[in-house]
Amino acid sequence: MSEQPILNNTPVENPEPEIRLDDEKRVRVLSPGLLIWRRFVRNKLAIAGLIILASMFIFSFIGGLISPYKQQQVFRKTDTAMREYASAMINEDLRYIVKDGEKFSNIAAANFVLAKNNKRTTFDYAGTHYSFKAGAEDFYEIYSLTEIGSVLMLGKKPNFDLNEGETLTAEEETAIAEAVKTKTAAFELDGKQFVLRRDGKNNIISVTKPIAIGTTLIFDASDREGVPIVNNYEFIRGAGLAILENESDFTCGGQTYAIVETDDKTTVYRSGSEDEPFATISNLMIRATSPDVFLSTDFKNAFLDAAANGQRAFSLENADGEPVEYTITRTHNTYTIRTASLTELINMYAPPSRSHILGTDSNGMDILTRLMYGGRVSLVVGFVVVFIELIIGVIVGGISGYFGGIVDMLIMRFIDIFNAIPFYPIVFILGAIMDTMQIAPMQRIFILMIVIGLNGWTSIARIVRGQILSLREQDFMLATRATGIRTMRQIFVHLVPNVMPLLIVQATLSLGSIIIIEATLSYLGIGIKYPYASWGSIINAATNLHVMTNYWYMWFPAGILIFLTVLGFNFVGDGLRDAFDPKMK
């Protein structure tokens, strides 16, 4: 502080010599660069563009670093949803349970149904005769027949003609003769079934062998261990026959089972554990939707009660003792049982919230974070493409302008051809090729950069050529030639730097259009692909009408970012052009 007055007083103590009018110190000489900068800064639009661009760069390159989420992080949420738990239906179809080691084909089963409906008791399939016993509407025992011989009635005396190795007892013979007289088709004697079939005057005698059960009854075990036993042929036959004959118990596999019939179902108990039901037999087929779930008897009973009472819902305690609500919906004779279950869902199309400022997209990814990473891709693509354009454009334009004549003519015609090629059709084809060849998304970005770069270099080449054509006639070029500087050095060290201002303006302006081209391609689905994002590929979501209509926050911000960035480049480019050459406009 104490030095301040001294400094201020210096000019007074040592007055400078009088400044002449043309003194250099009088006019502050600005370097060309500073002059341009001054002019640039005075342009409000250019400053606005610069600010927009700076914020876009911060948003894309630093935003990605501070964002708490990753580019490809998928967000999930848990939600309760009514999901199908089990389905039940009243079974009206016959099921066939075939005895081990026997065969009963589908066609035989169809023939059986035909015979049943036509009230016949025998049917044929593949040379074998079958018969069945119609016990009740829902339980049939099916036999295959083995011929043992024939009987011919001569007057009242039966004349037996048995196959080799077969014998009949006297009682059986009497019974057969009786059956022939009374025209009975089948009868049973001492647990052995006989079937008579007329063949002309002969009656063919066959004995039966049970091979299958056809039933509409459903046998359900009470626990997992019981399942193989209950679905066994012997068990079903035993239980079914016992029900038919109104017996209260039956034996199967050395175990005795007791049967208790109620209105709509039959319960089977294992002898010795009468309080614990072993299986239930009913017309109701009930299946859990998930194979991991085993439906308990309690559940089935609860459902049956509810269904019988016409209830739409019922409640049952689960294994932990908590009540679980089930709802029943009925379509024709099928019941669907639903229950609320906790499910993990991908958090798609989440509206803007505190944790996701712009919501989430169709993949459950945070849109703001994807916009940041997408900005990186869009900006980097822009800069790389401009770089490619500049390199090709400066080299080709420089050579063309410097040499002139036939070289210039050839290069310019080549540029004409290049310019004439319509860009979008070519890129559509390339996109289709890349789709078919399943090129990796990263490689796709590089190919895209090269293609867009190849599209745009011609305008830069033209500018460079035009400038150099006039510059090469100037004296300084004569000097370079006179001092024997190499041709390439003449072009790229002495000529090209003079074109620099124009190049910078052109590069800035084309950055904007490149970003638009890249965004358009990505929007049409031929540019940058998932998992990478670019602003254009984010708006691609709007091609889905549902997204466009309902989730504006998915596509609108990306469009605004593209618009602002391109606007920024155009403002700056325009400002630079004014600054470099105010007359150019």
Add this chain to the structure above:
Amino acid sequence: MSKYLLRRFLFAAIILIFGSLIIYTVIRCLPTSFIETTARQRSSMPGAKSYAEILEELNKLYARDTSILDGFFKWFKNAMQGNWGTSWVFTKPVVEKFREVIWYSIFLNIVTLFVQTFVSIPLGITAARNQYGKTDYFVTVFSLACISLPTFFLATVLKFIFAIKLDWFDLYGAVGRFHMQLDAWGKFLDLAHHMVLPVVTLSMLSIGGMMRFTRTNMLEVLNADYIRTARAKGLPEDIVIRKHAFRNTLIPLVTYMAYLIPNMFAGSLITETLFQIPGIGFVAYTAVTQGDIPFAMFYSFLTIALTQVSLLIADFMYAAVDPRVRIN
């Protein structure tokens, strides 16, 4: 003059041949070509021949069993005789399809050209008259904003506001659902109604460039000595602008428009696709993405030819409106 013309035509022909050769080569490389897709579809039908057999048949049918160069010259020879082939996707002669759809594009582009001209030229002139004024500032920002808008985003926003939220227009298509039941006037109104959003989109995109072009050229003219003379001799400002300045601005403007007119026949690929207007652009997009060589080749050839024609027209227009320019 005739020497110049001859040289221009020669160059145009060379550019046409080489340009279409390059496009033909690229299209021929298309692996997911229409032929293979068709062969796959046909071979998956019940009782069909094997894929390889059908592919061979189709390749022969579409002359794809030749080399690229042979194929190109065969195509070129046919094309020069007016035989452009049959489109594979649309299964009708290419020229017939072109005649069917071109009217949509022409209609769209003529209306756009009118809107664009009548909006941007007055605005550009006003901006130039008040250089560095408020209007000029607004026009500059507005034109730069128009240039910076991506087509698809503008179209999406317009559709969102006017078709979905306000429900004034249909989202897609050139005609409405009941188009066939309307009388001639009703049909025209229906078509016009559907063209509003595409025209607005196309106009917005092109207004920016034209406005800046007008402003720049107007500024140049306004700084000329003869304008100062006109003002000095006491002519009303209106007459100075209308008779002296604007007429001279017309020279570059006419050249600028000469580029635009032939492009009407090439359609606007992106805008037509976005609004699904069945013009030449949308049809070409469908054809190109499905590997329809005859149609894609026809469209590319057309585009290249139109570009060359527009360059020629621009040259002649320039010479016609400005007697100082002599073609040499």
